[in-house]
Amino acid sequence: MSNILTPILLTKEKFEPFGQVIELDQHNETKKINYGQTDRFHDLATLDLNQNNGRPIFNIFRSKPINLPFKVKVVERHPLSSQLFYPLTGSPFLVLVAPNVDKPNANDLQLFISNGRQGVNYAANTWHHYLLALNAVSDFVVIDRSGPEKNCQEHFFEQEIVIESI
Amino acid sequence: MSNILTPILLTKEKFEPFGQVIELDQHNETKKINYGQTDRFHDLATLDLNQNNGRPIFNIFRSKPINLPFKVKVVERHPLSSQLFYPLTGSPFLVLVAPNVDKPNANDLQLFISNGRQGVNYAANTWHHYLLALNAVSDFVVIDRSGPEKNCQEHFFEQEIVIESI
Numbered sequence: 001m002s003n004i005l006t007p008i009l010l011t012k013e014k015f016e017p018f019g020q021v022i023e024l025d026q027h028n029e030t031k032k033i034n035y036g037q038t039d040r041f042h043d044l045a046t047l048d049l050n051q052n053n054g055r056p057i058f059n060i061f062r063s064k065p066i067n068l069p070f071k072v073k074v075v076e077r078h079p080l081s082s083q084l085f086y087p088l089t090g091s092p093f094l095v096l097v098a099p100n101v102d103k104p105n106a107n108d109l110q111l112f113i114s115n116g117r118q119g120v121n122y123a124a125n126t127w128h129h130y131l132l133a134l135n136a137v138s139d140f141v142v143i144d145r146s147g148p149e150k151n152c153q154e155h156f157f158e159q160e161i162v163i164e165s166i
Numbered sequence: 167m168s169n170i171l172t173p174i175l176l177t178k179e180k181f182e183p184f185g186q187v188i189e190l191d192q193h194n195e196t197k198k199i200n201y202g203q204t205d206r207f208h209d210l211a212t213l214d215l216n217q218n219n220g221r222p223i224f225n226i227f228r229s230k231p232i233n234l235p236f237k238v239k240v241v242e243r244h245p246l247s248s249q250l251f252y253p254l255t256g257s258p259f260l261v262l263v264a265p266n267v268d269k270p271n272a273n274d275l276q277l278f279i280s281n282g283r284q285g286v287n288y289a290a291n292t293w294h295h296y297l298l299a300l301n302a303v304s305d306f307v308v309i310d311r312s313g314p315e316k317n318c319q320e321h322f323f324e325q326e327i328v329i330e331s332i
Binding site: 022024033034035037038039040041042043044045047049050055056057058059060061062063064066084086088121130131139141142143146 | 199201209210221254
């Protein structure tokens with residue numbers, strides 16, 4: 001029997017166990033800077049990139065959209081660092097996560113949909129699927145860690161898990 | 167007598183003394199990741215954010231466009247860190263910089279124009295004007311440093327310096 005995942009809207013509150021949602025709304029702390037010319041939405045994510053001689057790096061990921069139905073086979077996590085994704089293209093995308101357990105199963109998974117103007121920052125050890133772009137080839141700013149140690153674990157599911165529709 | 171600044175096109179080569187241009191082109195190192203679903207444009211800027219117990223922070227700046235002619239009164243620099251700007255809106259913007267000298271004057275200034283898909287990362291101590299958005303209110307991802315020490319110096323020009331047109 002398949003496990004069917006259906007997304008819910010991404011919100012700061014619901015995503016809080018997994019990291020942070022980055023979006024510009026009335027809840028942000030803003031500062032007027034540059035002699036009034038600019039609003040600074042300040043320090044929008046908990047970056048955790050300096051452990052064990054790590055350093056922050058700036059990357060852009062360009063992802064092809066997935067086709068539905070989509071079989072979920074694997075998730076990954078980074079024990080030593082956070083990983084931030086901020087969308088550049090404006091297309092909705094899926095965010096599939098599981099909490100910090102040794103071996104997540106289908107019941108641990110939570111599927112969110114970003115409206116395309118919301119980014120996410122995965123906390124260290126949050127299991128997450130790789131980018132699940134929808135509709136169009138989509139670019140993302142990605143802020144993560146470079147360091148001397150291996151910092152990516154994968155978990156493959158034995159169960160059949162499917163995203164059928166959004 | 168006014169000093170008139172006219173922009174030239176931003177290129178990686180011409181901007182090299184001041185930091186890095188971030189743009190996706192055939193010169194980038196890319197890696198296929200995510201089981202072939204994603205191209206990773208890897209480590210696109212020299213982030214320098216960890217000096218003196220600094221930490222990297224992720225911000226978004228929303229800038230009103232300037233009106234031309236525009237009088238250049240002040241530049242700033244950050245002795246302890248780089249500062250990265252990546253455009254989210256796609257509008258061209260101006261990048262005004264001067265090299266690391268004690269007191270820059272009009273002759274030290276170089277004015278570039280970004281096509282709206284090019285970001286910049288200012289090296290530590292590169293003098294730069296605050297964001298000079300054109301045409302529209304423009305959002306930028308900004309990666310800079312939070313830390314315990316003052317990390318912003320300003321220099322005010324005595325000469326009259328004007329950007330008349332682009």
